[in-house]
Amino acid sequence: MTVVTEGEPNSGAAAHRRSRAADSEPWDDPWMLSYKGFDPTQEGLREVLCAVGNGYLVTRAAAPESVADGTHYPGTYLAGCYDRTTSTVQGRAVENEDLVNMPNWLPLSFRIGAMGGWFGAADAALPGDRPFEILDQRLELDLRRGVLTRRALVVDGAGRRTRLVQRRIAHMAQPHLVALQTLLVPENWSGRLDIRSGIDGTVRNTGVARYRELTSHHLDPVDHGAEGELSWLQVATAGSPLTVAMAARTGVHLDGKPVPVARCDELSDALVAQILTVDAAAGRPLVVEKTVAVYTSRDPAVDGPLRAARRLAGRADSFEVLLRAHALRWEELWRRCRTEVDAARTGPVHLYLFHLLQTVSEHSADLDVGVPARGLHGEGYRGHVFWDELFVLQVLNLRLPELSRSVLRYRHRRLDEARSAARGAGFRGAMYPWQSAADGSEETQRVHLNPVSGRWLPDHSHLQRHVGSAIAYNVWQYYQATGDLEFLESAGAEMLLEIARFWADIAVFDADLGRFRIRGVVGPDEYHEAYPWAAGPGLDDNAYTNVLASWVLARALEALRILPGYRSDELAERMGLGGEELDRWRTVSRALHVPFHEGVITQFDGYERLAELDWDGYRRRYPDIRRLDRILEAEGDSVNRYKVSKQADVLMLYYLFSPREVHDLLHRLGYRAGDELFRATADYYLSRTAHGSTLSAVVHAWVLARSDRRASWRFFRDALDGDVHDIQGGTTAEGIHLGAMAGTIDLLQRCYTGLELREDVLWLAPRLPGPLRRLELELRYRGSWGVCVTVDRKDVTVRVADGRADPLTIGFRGSLVRVGPGEIRTLTL
Ligand code: BGC
Numbered sequence: 001m002t003v004v005t006e007g008e009p010n011s012g013a014a015a016h017r018r019s020r021a022a023d024s025e026p027w028d029d030p031w032m033l034s035y036k037g038f039d040p041t042q043e044g045l046r047e048v049l050c051a052v053g054n055g056y057l058v059t060r061a062a063a064p065e066s067v068a069d070g071t072h073y074p075g076t077y078l079a080g081c082y083d084r085t086t087s088t089v090q091g092r093a094v095e096n097e098d099l100v101n102m103p104n105w106l107p108l109s110f111r112i113g114a115m116g117g118w119f120g121a122a123d124a125a126l127p128g129d130r131p132f133e134i135l136d137q138r139l140e141l142d143l144r145r146g147v148l149t150r151r152a153l154v155v156d157g158a159g160r161r162t163r164l165v166q167r168r169i170a171h172m173a174q175p176h177l178v179a180l181q182t183l184l185v186p187e188n189w190s191g192r193l194d195i196r197s198g199i200d201g202t203v204r205n206t207g208v209a210r211y212r213e214l215t216s217h218h219l220d221p222v223d224h225g226a227e228g229e230l231s232w233l234q235v236a237t238a239g240s241p242l243t244v245a246m247a248a249r250t251g252v253h254l255d256g257k258p259v260p261v262a263r264c265d266e267l268s269d270a271l272v273a274q275i276l277t278v279d280a281a282a283g284r285p286l287v288v289e290k291t292v293a294v295y296t297s298r299d300p301a302v303d304g305p306l307r308a309a310r311r312l313a314g315r316a317d318s319f320e321v322l323l324r325a326h327a328l329r330w331e332e333l334w335r336r337c338r339t340e341v342d343a344a345r346t347g348p349v350h351l352y353l354f355h356l357l358q359t360v361s362e363h364s365a366d367l368d369v370g371v372p373a374r375g376l377h378g379e380g381y382r383g384h385v386f387w388d389e390l391f392v393l394q395v396l397n398l399r400l401p402e403l404s405r406s407v408l409r410y411r412h413r414r415l416d417e418a419r420s421a422a423r424g425a426g427f428r429g430a431m432y433p434w435q436s437a438a439d440g441s442e443e444t445q446r447v448h449l450n451p452v453s454g455r456w457l458p459d460h461s462h463l464q465r466h467v468g469s470a471i472a473y474n475v476w477q478y479y480q481a482t483g484d485l486e487f488l489e490s491a492g493a494e495m496l497l498e499i500a501r502f503w504a505d506i507a508v509f510d511a512d513l514g515r516f517r518i519r520g521v522v523g524p525d526e527y528h529e530a531y532p533w534a535a536g537p538g539l540d541d542n543a544y545t546n547v548l549a550s551w552v553l554a555r556a557l558e559a560l561r562i563l564p565g566y567r568s569d570e571l572a573e574r575m576g577l578g579g580e581e582l583d584r585w586r587t588v589s590r591a592l593h594v595p596f597h598e599g600v601i602t603q604f605d606g607y608e609r610l611a612e613l614d615w616d617g618y619r620r621r622y623p624d625i626r627r628l629d630r631i632l633e634a635e636g637d638s639v640n641r642y643k644v645s646k647q648a649d650v651l652m653l654y655y656l657f658s659p660r661e662v663h664d665l666l667h668r669l670g671y672r673a674g675d676e677l678f679r680a681t682a683d684y685y686l687s688r689t690a691h692g693s694t695l696s697a698v699v700h701a702w703v704l705a706r707s708d709r710r711a712s713w714r715f716f717r718d719a720l721d722g723d724v725h726d727i728q729g730g731t732t733a734e735g736i737h738l739g740a741m742a743g744t745i746d747l748l749q750r751c752y753t754g755l756e757l758r759e760d761v762l763w764l765a766p767r768l769p770g771p772l773r774r775l776e777l778e779l780r781y782r783g784s785w786g787v788c789v790t791v792d793r794k795d796v797t798v799r800v801a802d803g804r805a806d807p808l809t810i811g812f813r814g815s816l817v818r819v820g821p822g823e824i825r826t827l828t829l
Helices: 010-020 042-051 305-317 320-335 348-359 389-399 401-413 415-424 467-484 485-505 542-563 565-575 579-593 615-621 630-632 652-656 659-668 675-688 695-703 709-725 738-751
Strands: 027-029 032-036 055-061 074-078 081-089 093-100 109-111 135-142 147-155 160-171 175-187 191-200 219-227 230-237 243-254 262-266 273-281 286-296 339-342 447-450 456-460 508-510 515-517 756-757 761-764 774-781 784-791 795-801 809-811 813-817 824-828
Touching: 032 042, 055 160, 055 579, 055 675, 074 286, 109 175, 109 339, 109 579, 135 695, 160 320, 175 191, 175 320, 191 243, 219 243, 219 262, 219 273, 230 273, 230 305, 243 273, 243 305, 243 813, 273 286, 286 305, 286 784, 320 774, 339 348, 339 738, 348 389, 348 738, 348 795, 389 401, 389 467, 389 738, 401 467, 401 485, 415 485, 415 508, 415 615, 447 542, 467 542, 467 579, 485 542, 485 565, 485 579, 515 738, 542 565, 542 579, 542 652, 542 659, 542 795, 579 709, 652 695, 695 709, 695 738, 709 738, 738 774, 738 813, 795 809, 809 824, 813 824
Parallel strands: 761 809
Antiparallel strands: 027 032, 032 135, 055 074, 081 093, 109 191, 135 147, 147 160, 160 175, 175 286, 191 273, 219 230, 230 243, 243 286, 262 273, 339 774, 447 456, 508 515, 756 761, 774 784, 784 795, 795 824, 809 813
16 A cells, blocks of 8 residues: 655655565565465466466466466466457447457366365365365466476365476467476375366456456357367357467376376367376376467468367477477577666566566567557456557667567558548548557547446547657667668658658647647546546647657658658658648648746646646545546546646656757757756656556656656666556556566666667767666667677776677767777776
């Protein structure tokens, strides 16, 4: 619970420091996340933090014998696998596209003797029996190798003790394979042991309480069967034409050799299981291996998902062999993403990188999928894609740029949909959706539930048109990091130009102001969707939107200059882009309106007329005021009336650009701006922000990094705590906050190193906050591998591994230095 006392600065950091129990850190070793015992209140959180995945799929860390019961929530999600269904909410039909909770491949249980109860079953088999008890449980997620291990001592009603060690992987080299190995050691008993291994297609999407009124049924059975060691299940999504097949191979080993088992198949339409019967002897470890192959109708290079799943499950290697190749792939990934941090309590850094690499990987790269805001770890935001890749791609650009490219391609494939959305709204160019899933159409819900008041309310967050600029920014940053002109030519520039065209078209000239205005939008601060005095939704001249639109227009014009002449001519021809339109782009990009008041940039036109909130009063009355929108609505009030932001909005400008760049942009727009504007604007909004999004801490840590390093570090710590300590109070169980996780890494990667990519130069200007003693990062820049940047209090060192690439140009304190392959340069701070 978070409590802020009077007089404290309004920083989530301050509030959280007090609530963080120092001894609750799940780390002894930064490469191992471990939890002792079982805490039903923490189970959802642990399932998400200990999830294993490989970009193709992610499986939550639910116990294999568990079912969704309010405490456990087994969930497996496949990248890009959504289902579109219609629900009835308050008598209205509401269409939704959901990331589907796929059949649970984990089920594995056992019983002692033919009449015993099954381990994990809520009810005892026979009257008078007591169900199993789990003693001494420990969960360990080995981040280096991507292995989740569960150790437990299980005791049945008759006092028979069985040691259990379960290891699971989502294979990082063979993305269609997941495997669960279970070691069972009877401690004080011998006799018949039945093992049940299944695939459960009866699961539903019930992971998020707020969505309970929406359809939860997404899977219909299609086919099932069993033969020898294999059993399989094929399902189809209820509303979308997607088929998914899983095939499991289960076997038992003793002393490294297969044990003959009697098998009995239990088959029903949506649930298949095999019961394997063996003789167990006290002290003799039995190893049960369950290897599951997963395919969908979206997969390339297969002749139907079921055939593919059965073939792969049948021929997959043993667990130990699979593990070796899997661990090797993780070793490679960690080499490429090396991030060494010398500072106390930065344990989650590797965990966050781990989840980033499990969500976006070479295996998602070929799948035509976007970056879901909550990972593939749960059903929060229904698995939708927002603007959060803005926080994700910057990390990948300098580590695994091919993954950034694939995400940008996902956007490019949906360019036509964005064009059609713009056309539908009466504009030219491309209007990307605020939330999207499979085909890039707008998936933002039009009503949402306020869990505090229990009311369904209109939702206008789709008016966040700034998402298009985030895509344009990502295109540009990717190009800066890689110099990949081929991508710019083939896809990047086209998106940039179409997004620019949209901004130039939506901007309207206001003769009184003598400037262009963008009206009826919503900025990143989702608390404000409408003027309290207006009948309809939307705000005018959101400063972030307008300044960024001006930047996009300028970059689009620059891209036309960078591209080889034949290609810019082709694009101009295709788009019907003539001199007159380009003149308008130039004009609009220099004359968009940016409001100011009291010496600060105004979040949107009219913001200054809103009321001040009684922050102290709300802090006194509510233990957690991050979701002031919900609190105020439940009180019959509206957050639209107040100068209160959910998250950084104007300050996003200082996140994407250095203060100098922001001021240059403002100068270009004809405004005077300098350091005083930055300081005043940062102070003003910081004291009026509720940090209702995990992205907020990331942005504030960044913005303050140069002006108040202590405050920056506090926000960094907050961002770092975000998911590990679930500081949004229960939301992590619904999925990771991928943008915040990646953003936290990026604070180390680009912010504290002062790394900027401009004018074909990699600029470094490190300023480490006090507690951060040293940073060492392995980067990839413009085709060069093994660019190692080390920063400490005294100097910054750049080392480039041997190779064939051209020397890098490093900018430092206004000068340029060249570092060639095999060279090291140390620059004194
Ligand atoms: C934030 C958005 C973000 C979304 C998904 C919301 O709470 O306000 O900025 O894109 O979560 O992460």
